[in-house]
Amino acid sequence: MIVGWSGLPPRGRLGRADTLPPVAGEVGLNGWIKVARNGDVLLAMPYAEMGQGVHSTLALLVAEELDLAPTRVRLTAPAAGETLYGNVAVLAASLPVHPRSLEPGHETTGARLGQWMVRKVARELGIVITGGSSTVADAWEPLRLAAATARAQLLGAASLRWRLPVDEFQVQDGMVQHAASGNSAGYGELAEAAATVPAGSVKLKASPQWRLLGKPQPRSDTPAKSTGAARYGIDTRRPDMLFAVMRHAPALGGAPGAVDMDALLRRPGVQRVVRLGPVAGSTAGIAVVAHSSWHAKQAALAMDASWQGRPAGALDSAAIAASLAQTARNAADANHGFGFYNLGDAAASWRAGEQGGARRLEAAYQAPYLAHATMEPMNCTVQVTDQAVEIWAPTQVPEMARQLAARVAGVPLDKVTLHMTLIGGGFGRRLETDHVGQAVRVAMETGGRPVQLLWPREEDFTHDFYRPAGAALLRGVLSGDGKLQALSIHSAGDAITPRWMARNVPQLAGPVDMPDKTTAEGLFDLPYAVPNQRMAHVATQHDVPIGNWRSVGHSHNAFFSEAFIDELAHAAGADPLAFRLSLLADQPRHAAVLQRAAEKAGWGQPLPAGIARGLALHESFGTVVAQVLEVTLSDSKPRVLRVVCAVDCGLVLQPDIVAQQVESSVVFGLTAALYGRIDIVGGEVQQKNFPDQPLLSLRECPLIETHLITSTRTPTGIGEPAVPPVAPALANALFALTGQRLRSLPLTLAA
Incomplete structure (x- = not known):
């Protein structure tokens, strides 16, 4: 069969x-x-x-x-x-195959067959x-x-x-x-x-x-969004609607203990209080239902409750970071981990040492957990009546949301109707369905009245599905004449896809984790011609809730790889642009993008004193992006003045939208590179709101230029590919400016 x-x-x-x-x-x-x-x-x-x-x-x-x-x-x-x-495309892209193996003239039978089979399965699913x-x-x-x-x-x-x-x-x-x-x-x-x-x-x-x-x-959508007529999930209003505000146990994986319910129900406007267990990966908590979201929030904030911690013990991000760094080093020393890409014998080149004038270089890089911090907090409106469920939700996975709602409400799937609203920022957070399950559970308690569940900003920050923390140990071997002979990268971090599938697609989640492309993308798929390569990953599991974050693994792996390429160029005594181009002789597409960015940025031309340039090149989601950043210091802190981007995203259908996505990605990437981090102490997330993890301000926003490469390829992705090069290009510019080599995000200069 x-x-x-x-x-x-x-x-x-x-x-x-x-x-x-x-x-x-x-x-x-x-x-x-x-x-x-x-x-x-x-x-x-x-x-x-x-x-x-x-x-x-x-x-x-x-x-x-x-x-x-x-x-x-x-x-x-x-x-x-x-x-x-x-x-179909998103599943086909999940295969961990090197992009080169799908390029005309370099394609392999295995890669093509794998793509065909995944596409076929995707059409069935x-x-x-x-x-x-x-x-x-x-x-x-x-x-x-x-x-x-x-x-x-x-x-x-x-x-x-x-x-x-x-x-x-x-x-x-x-x-x-x-x-x-x-x-x-x-x-x-x-x-x-x-x-x-x-x-x-x-x-x-x-x-x-x-x-x-x-x-x-x-x-x-411009007119409606400009006038305020556009309707997001949080704007949903239904007749006789109630409002619920969520309050989770402060510790990740914790639960509510004793709660003074009588005091809550005496609060103005409060109608009900609903205890919620974990659903679709969420932390357990309590929803306060009231006539207005203001009444519900005030009551939730005033809640007199004892909270229990995680049964397995409190999580700690500093301990996790140290563990990841050691795991990556152990993997490099023992040459283990799942090998996503192997070419030649990188381990033998490293063991050979510095013979014949060769030079070895090693560096350890790290990245923290990151929150999505969308402008529109998590919300969902639900009405449950006569064994039917109606939902209004800003979601990236409407059918998964329907399926979860049916399971929670105990009704057949055909009794669930979902209206997909505009989304005020997704970045991968709305690939999750936890808030939908919570809203359905609350609506089951409101006697048929519709209810809108809202997470305050503090709940959004402290109970996210975070971008995983990661670590990598990178090793390179340069020949006596400065050519890159070997490159090995051993990384460590939690795998997103198995965790995401377990909570959102339980019927497809297997008992054993399979190698997850997101852990090593941006490392195993580099375009550079290096005769000896090994790119391996050790998948860990630290129980911090993790999920897809804009550009996923590329978001931090590009920082690891492109900053280290700059280190290698410096060790070889080569210009960073020339060094990369020497490794791209058989990759004309990447070379063209890199040269366009360098040309438009005036690479090699003198800059005023106190300003330096850094560059980075990265491919993700089928799109190649090169960026050159011009950076200075303001009050001893990095200040980005100009970002020049060259982009090959295949056929450009809407050039203005492409430019908008590049600009938003640069701002998003700079925010993460300069400020982004989630610290977990005693099981509790320390960053509660934007003052704790600020966004890039309008005053800090650089001039952003986008230059599109003419192409006849079919269109590729553009919503995320301009995020990954930002952090390494900034780190490389800061090295050129200060001589400090920053290997951990966010990028903070030593005093």
Whole structure:
């Protein structure tokens, strides 16, 4: 059976005309496209909008194929539980294969076969998810095909109506036209007939024919967000709604003990108090339900409760950091850990020592836990009535949220309806469903009234699923003439994917952890030509709740690798740019990006006294980014003046949105590099709010330049790839400026 299944072609992603829920006055042409009476096109949108601009970009794909004004493409909710909308690209990208093994001319049979199989499995599973900078890459083919198929059906309907050859018709501005006869009809007039017409030959528009894509276009969400009309999860309001505020046990993994319930219920506006056990990885706590969120929060803050600690003992981030550093060193010394990439014999090169003028270099790097710190705190609105559950949530995983809600409420999945709202910052935090499970549990206690569960900012900071802490021991061997002969990196840190799957996809989580690509991405997949390499990771488990954080493993692994490459360049007496280019002779794409950034930044040209440059190059999510930072000191602290970014993200569909994502990534990356850390003492997170872990201020924000490389590749990710190079480029600039080599994040200069 398995052999027979694997031999079948992958499931298609076009869907049927009846896939989308029926609505009067709307005609479905396939699983993605409906046509309204007035000729507007409705596009099924399973992907979350969290500021990255995908709703605008994906609507533009459809508008381009159907020759329609973008304002006439409206979004509609997809059919619940439909596997058609599963994200294939994000699962395919989870394979731990070196990017080079998928490049034309260097591709391997194993890598290609693995990708094919994962894509096939992904189409069967149909996991709806927005993450991994995968949305445009995932939708690129099915949405264009869906729109082009709809166009072919509309042309076919016109051909049958007027009994004229289909190839004599064309679409223009939402009309099907026949130039010779003057016959024309709008999409709305032809839709019912088109739904019964086979598509026949379907041709996608070639890029030279594009009128919209590749050119600056206004974002569809700008007016609503500018006027305050946009509705995020936290803006949800329902008739007769209650509000609940969450208070977790202060210690991670702890639980509430005795609580003075009577005192809480006497507080103004308070309706109920609900004890909540751990759900989907959360720490146990108490929800206070009241007439308003203000009343609920005041009561929660005034709560007289005793709190129990973690049964297995309190967590301590300093002890964890020391353990990770020792684990990485032990792995390097014993040459163990899971080898994600091996080439030649890096261990033998290191053991050979400094013979023949060779030079060995070793450095230990570390990164702390990090919180997501989204602007919109965690929230979810739920109503439970008559064995049915209705949810309004800002989520990146709507089907997982529905499944958890069904389990918590004890109802069949088809009784759960979820409305996906705009998201006020995701960064991976809303790949989790803990808050949804909590909200459903609270709503089960409110007698059918809808309730909005809200986490205060302090709960958000202290009970996050954090970016894992990590450590790496890096070793390099330079030949007598300064060429890099060997590079080994042994890292240590908790694996995200097994923990995430266990709490969010328990039906797929296995009893044994498999090697997790996120632990070593940004280390095993470097583009540099080094004859002897070993990139290995030791997966640890320290019980701090961890999750996906913007750019995931790349976020800290790029700091480890690119800062160490600079150390090697310095030891070789080479210019950091020239040293990297010497290792990229067979990687023209990376070399072009690096050279563009250096050229635009004026690399090698003199700077005023007290200013220095640093650079970094990194590939993640299929996109190559190079950055040059110009840095000075202000009151003995780093101050970034200018960031020059060169980006190759394949075909650029919306250049303004790409630039916006690069700019937001730079600000996000600088915030983490300068200020980001989560310290756990006695089991409790010490950073409670933004004063404890500030964001980069407007005054501190540098000039950011984005330079896009022209490419014919299919589009790749852009929401995250500009984050990883920021920290190493800053560290490298600070070394050039001060002579201090900083190997731990956040970057703090010695007094």
